Amino acid sequence: MNLDGARVLVAGATGVLGGALTAELRDRGARPALAGRDPARLAAAARAHEDAPTVTFDAYDPASCARALHDSATALGGLDAVVTAFGTVAFGPAAETGDEIAEHLAAVNLLAPTAFFRAAFTVLGPGSAVAALTGVVARRPQAGMADYSASKAALSAWLDAARREVRAGGIRVLEIRPGHLDTGFADRPVAGTAPPMPPGGDPHRLVAAVADALESDAELVLTDQDGTPLVERRTR
Numbered sequence: 001m002n003l004d005g006a007r008v009l010v011a012g013a014t015g016v017l018g019g020a021l022t023a024e025l026r027d028r029g030a031r032p033a034l035a036g037r038d039p040a041r042l043a044a045a046a047r048a049h050e051d052a053p054t055v056t057f058d059a060y061d062p063a064s065c066a067r068a069l070h071d072s073a074t075a076l077g078g079l080d081a082v083v084t085a086f087g088t089v090a091f092g093p094a095a096e097t098g099d100e101i102a103e104h105l106a107a108v109n110l111l112a113p114t115a116f117f118r119a120a121f122t123v124l125g126p127g128s129a130v131a132a133l134t135g136v137v138a139r140r141p142q143a144g145m146a147d148y149s150a151s152k153a154a155l156s157a158w159l160d161a162a163r164r165e166v167r168a169g170g171i172r173v174l175e176i177r178p179g180h181l182d183t184g185f186a187d188r189p190v191a192g193t194a195p196p197m198p199p200g201g202d203p204h205r206l207v208a209a210v211a212d213a214l215e216s217d218a219e220l221v222l223t224d225q226d227g228t229p230l231v232e233r234r235t236r
Contacts, residue, residue, distance in 0.1 A: 001129055001172075001214050004029030007076040009069065011057065011116055012086030014041040016183040017133070021085055021207040022049060028211055033072035033079075036086075059086065059108040062115035069119040081214060082120040083131040084113040087152075089185060091192030094146035101191045102147040109151035114158055121162075126170025129214055132159060136179045136223075144195060160235065163219065174213055175235065178206055178223040201227030 008025055012018035013034035022032050026049055033053045036042045042054040053075035057068040073079045088108045090101050117130050124130070138156035141149030156175060163173035180186070182200030201223055209229030213221050220232040 001080065001127060001217060003211060003215055006030045006080040007033070007078055008081040008083065009033045009035060009072040009076075009079055009116075009120075011035040011065075011068070011082070011084045011113075014038060014045050015086060016185075017181065017203050017207065018083075018085035019045065020203050021083060021210060022052075024204075024207040024211050026050075028215075031076060033076055035068045035072065057112075059112035060104075062111055065112050065115035066119035069116055070123070073123050079120065079123055079128070081129045081131065082116055082124070083210075084116055085133050086112070087133060087185075089145070089148050089189050089194075091144055091148075091189050091194055093144065097147050097191065104190055105147045105151045106154070109148070110154045110158070113155055117162065121166060121171065124171050128170070129172040129174055129217070131174035131176060131210065131214065133176045133178075134159070135177060138175075138177055144192075163235070172217050172219065174210075174219055174221065176206070176210055176213075176221045178221070178229070179225075179227065181206060201229075205229055 008030045010018050010022045010032050013022050014036040025032055034042055034045050035055045035057055046052050046054050055068040055071045057064045113132050120130050134152045134156045137149040138152040159173050159175050180197055180200045181203050183203050186194040206229050209221050209231055213231045218231045218233050219235045222230045
């Protein structure tokens, strides 16, 4: 995909990672639409990106995710890529995680991204792409993060299956599966307290790799043990 002039919806554009990704895409000539839950933060982000169109969504309401997708397509005159860069985390033993926390993690980390992508598949054409942030826990679940790991693993599985369905139509599905990043994400759990963690990776290096992956029609972005992003053309 040539990002110069590409119409890209970034869902979660007001977060640290989503904001960095939006800036990277703009630097490569893309035309972003910004989706988030907070109208004031969206307005500030739009001002930083030459009044890019904005849409709000509620991750607990899949219908609002679909509406945000279609409204973005209308505002930009179509879409070439959709990236979800939002999520939430919780810490603590599985036996002590309440059902409402587990439901919250599943809604935000699985159901909301897939709602965006189901809607996207109805408007995207050949040469387009969708991309989602999962995480290393999608393949290496961690103790004390059972429900979070499960929500990310489920999203990874959904992406694998959807990739097989839409590849023949020329739509690429990119999974972004980094390790711990220095975004403050672990400091904002919906439950529990983060355990001691090593220094996080640089989110700006990751978003540059994501943009590279979109431009090369890759299917996977990983990070190695020292946080260096790796782009793989095909998933393993």
